[in-house]
Amino acid sequence: MFLNSRTESKELLKFRSLNARSTLSTKEKKHYLHLEKGYQGEVMFDQLTAKLENDLYILNGLYLEYNNAACQIDSLIISEETIYPFEIKNFEGDYLYELERFYFLPAKEEIKNPLDQLKRSNSLLRPLLKKQGINLPVEGSVTFVNPGFTLYQAPLNEPIISPTQLHQLMKKLNKTSSKLNGRHKKLADQLLAMHLVESPYAWKPIYTYGKLKKGILCPRCYSFMISIGDKKLVCSKCGCEESVDSGVLRSVKEHKLLFPDLKITTIGVHEWCRVVGSTKVVRRILFENFTASGYGRWFYFE
Ligand SMILES: [Zn+2]
Structure with missing residues (x-):
């Protein structure tokens, strides 16, 4: 069950408007296209989770701040026994994983490590759950949704879900026995109440x-x-x-x-x-x- 619907971030809406109404710099344009693509990827993921029939709470697109830490969780699924934050990536093309770093091929250009982003949400969620007295494991994963994505040397010991594993992931979420109660609802409500209107990482473009x-x-x-x-x-x-x-x-x-x-x-x-x-x-x-x-x-x- 979706507890909130996904909408474009203020940052994306601003850039979309500025892209049409002015000439963005190369860097801004790149960032804008990245935001559009990211949003499309999240919508693709929602289309899959919308079909889940199990007793689950699904929270779409959370920006959280807690204990001086900030994070963005693209999708968060609460089941009876586990909390699953998802870092969703709509990368396309060939990528390489080497010595804990991600590179875009063929130029081998290093990109931000999505596993670091996931770690950030895990380390924000854990103390938050603890404070609520909820003792559930957090099992986050970086989920690549674009069917045209390949990760060479994908590490087996990291929580990475490739596009070909999405079907399996949904099956797993649907099959795990789950019966939610008032405490799960309280947690979901609390997270929604903490949700910020704007991403803590939003770029602030300058315009007149x-x-x-x-x-x-x-x-x-x-x-x-x-x-x-x-x-x-x-x-x-x-x-x-x-x-x-x-x-x-x-x-x-x-x-x-x-x-x-x-x-x-x-x-x-x-x-x-x-x-x-x-x-x-x-x-x-x-x-x-x-x-x-x-x-x-x-x-x-x-
Ligand atoms: Zn038109």
């Missing part, structure tokens, strides 16, 4: 309102949409259609994410969305969906 391209981004391919009359938007790239109301509301959300300190005003949203012909339409949408505050020049929506 004036330099970003204005317009409404397509919800499917993130290209700019054009308006057809007063009510409809169409993506010029993929043909996706949407009502003006829904496009404006999405854009307001994006505006809030990028500029949490800027107030939402009719003029501001009209400029941000660019393709909505009249300010009257924007004003109506804002009135229908937000609470108006202030007077005259200081009139805004929240």
